[in-house]
Amino acid sequence: MTTINTNQFRPGVKIIVEGDPCNIIENEFVKPGKGQAFNRVKYRNLLTGRVNEKNIRSGDTFEAADVVDTDMQYLYKDASGWHFMDPASYEQYMVSEAGMGDAQKWLKEEDVCSVTLYNGQPISVTPPNFVNLKVADTDPGLRGDTSSGGSKAATMETGAVVRVPLFINVGETLKVDTRTGEYVSRAKE
Amino acid sequence: MSGGERRGKRYSAPSHDAGDWRPTAPLESLKRRAELVDRLRRFFAERGVLEVETPVLGAAAATDLHLASFSTTLSTAPPRTLWLQTSPELHMKRLLAAGSGPIWQLCKAFRDGEAGRRHNPEFTMLEWYRPGWDHHQLMDEVEALLRATLPQLAGAPAAEKLAYREAFLRHAGIDPFVDDGATLCWRAAELGTVGSPDWPREEWLHLLLARVVEPKLGRGHVTFLHDFPAAEAALARLRDDDPPVAERFEAFVEGVELANGYHELADPHEQERRFAADLAARHERGLPEVPADERLLAALTHGFPDCAGVALGFDRLVMLALGAASIDEVIAFPIDRA
Numbered sequence: 001m002t003t004i005n006t007n008q009f010r011p012g013v014k015i016i017v018e019g020d021p022c023n024i025i026e027n028e029f030v031k032p033g034k035g036q037a038f039n040r041v042k043y044r045n046l047l048t049g050r051v052n053e054k055n056i057r058s059g060d061t062f063e064a065a066d067v068v069d070t071d072m073q074y075l076y077k078d079a080s081g082w083h084f085m086d087p088a089s090y091e092q093y094m095v096s097e098a099g100m101g102d103a104q105k106w107l108k109e110e111d112v113c114s115v116t117l118y119n120g121q122p123i124s125v126t127p128p129n130f131v132n133l134k135v136a137d138t139d140p141g142l143r144g145d146t147s148s149g150g151s152k153a154a155t156m157e158t159g160a161v162v163r164v165p166l167f168i169n170v171g172e173t174l175k176v177d178t179r180t181g182e183y184v185s186r187a188k189e
Numbered sequence: 190m191s192g193g194e195r196r197g198k199r200y201s202a203p204s205h206d207a208g209d210w211r212p213t214a215p216l217e218s219l220k221r222r223a224e225l226v227d228r229l230r231r232f233f234a235e236r237g238v239l240e241v242e243t244p245v246l247g248a249a250a251a252t253d254l255h256l257a258s259f260s261t262t263l264s265t266a267p268p269r270t271l272w273l274q275t276s277p278e279l280h281m282k283r284l285l286a287a288g289s290g291p292i293w294q295l296c297k298a299f300r301d302g303e304a305g306r307r308h309n310p311e312f313t314m315l316e317w318y319r320p321g322w323d324h325h326q327l328m329d330e331v332e333a334l335l336r337a338t339l340p341q342l343a344g345a346p347a348a349e350k351l352a353y354r355e356a357f358l359r360h361a362g363i364d365p366f367v368d369d370g371a372t373l374c375w376r377a378a379e380l381g382t383v384g385s386p387d388w389p390r391e392e393w394l395h396l397l398l399a400r401v402v403e404p405k406l407g408r409g410h411v412t413f414l415h416d417f418p419a420a421e422a423a424l425a426r427l428r429d430d431d432p433p434v435a436e437r438f439e440a441f442v443e444g445v446e447l448a449n450g451y452h453e454l455a456d457p458h459e460q461e462r463r464f465a466a467d468l469a470a471r472h473e474r475g476l477p478e479v480p481a482d483e484r485l486l487a488a489l490t491h492g493f494p495d496c497a498g499v500a501l502g503f504d505r506l507v508m509l510a511l512g513a514a515s516i517d518e519v520i521a522f523p524i525d526r527a
Contacts, residue, residue, distance in 0.1 A: 029305025
């Protein structure tokens with residue numbers, strides 16, 4: 001059994017809380033001037049999708065959740081869920097809406113992403129840190145305005161809405177950081 | 190598997206290595222920080238307080254249960270373990286015992302495991318001592334220093350002095366000297382603060398202080414929390430009230446704990462008892478054993494002036510002066526980039 005100390009808590013670290021695998025979303029260290037330090041931890045139960053918050057004594061240990069991240073190719077979506085394939089084994093996995101979470105707004109068919117397996121069952125999906133997506137809809141671009149600081153909303157081909165510079169037009173491919181949801185640059189391809 | 194490996198076409202190194210050589214604090218903030226250091230030097234020079242430097246590495250460590258010291262090895266034969274200070278208190282008190290008079294210093298202090306929005310394991314501490322003063326006189330000087338450095342205190346009313354018990358009664362509806370652990374646990378849950386019911390009473394008080402009481406202090410003025418329970422005395426004198434209280438204070442601005450001060454314990458026998466109690470409690474909890482400061486005991490035995498002292502988190506002072514939300518905005522290289 002691997003144990004995880006509160007010092008190792010980071011967003012994305014997976015621990016067992018009350019028997020269920022949980023993903024740490026936020027971890028805030030608080031300490032009164034003198035005395036016991038605490039970590040206020042916000043975590044998502046990976047089975048139920050529910051978010052909880054609790055205070056944990058700093059230095060306490062937790063059992064690491066036995067979860068495995070595997071690179072898989074996103075195949076298609078149908079009424080039953082989102083389908084992925086492990087390119088190494090050709091094995092296919094189905095992920096529920098709850099398991100997809102935010103990932104659904106970043107993925108195009110054939111994209112490779114990280115699927116989290118808990119006891120062999122897919123429970124969550126992490127998109128690549130950066131994705132290239134086409135702009136499906138945005139206000140018309142301002143010609144010549146390539147440097148000023150303004151921004152506008154753009155809807156990407158996957159449905160994600162991203163703040164982009166004013167000079168971006170419909171049909172352009174953009175590089176987006178999925179961790180922050182922020183525009184990075186125009187994609188080169 | 191890291192993001193870098195997954196998209197090897199774009200990256201040759203894991204993403205946490207890429208681009209993070211830069212300081213996290215804007216250079217403008219580092220200039221403002223340097224100006225605040227200048228202001229501190231003038232403040233203490235005008236008041237005739239001597240600036241001193243003491244070692245960061247010492248043969249002894251803080252015995253406080255809630256402080257974790259870093260250690261390193263001096264390559265002598267046999268090798269010696271030296272401890273990085275968690276505050277300059279031990280050495281500065283030896284200067285006071287030697288007759289230094291009022292002293293201050295701005296130095297690095299180190300506390301393992303303390304990292305967060307207001308904590309970095311290596312941080313900068315402002316500490317000063319006033320022989321012949323009690324903690325109330327020192328609170329007044331802390332307020333003067335905060336007024337000299339924090340623009341938001343311009344025109345603020347005089348500081349509020351709030352006893353620990355009164356603060357809990359007023360801001361958490363709890364009597365910290367009377368209510369039992371189960372009551373504290375229940376009241377905390379009612380206030381939206383969830384912990385574990387099996388925690389001892391004193392840990393509930395620590396949690397309620399940090400999460401419920403502290404955020405309400407220092408709003409529109411400086412708040413001094415004082416007269417702590419005897420169990421929270423650390424290195425402060427006890428006063429024989431009923432129940433007895435520690436002559437200790439903490440200073441708050443905008444819910445941020447900035448400083449911790451004492452009417453300093455001068456009795457070597459009481460100091461020795463507290464060291465022994467700390468070491469026994471460390472042993473019981475399986476915490477690392479650390480050497481208590483024998484030289485401090487010798488200095489107190491030699492004779493220690495009646496005196497008040499305070500430690501102030503300089504990084505937090507800069508945060509407040511600049512309106513920064515995180516300590517990373519006021520230090521060049523926090524621990525993850527060090």
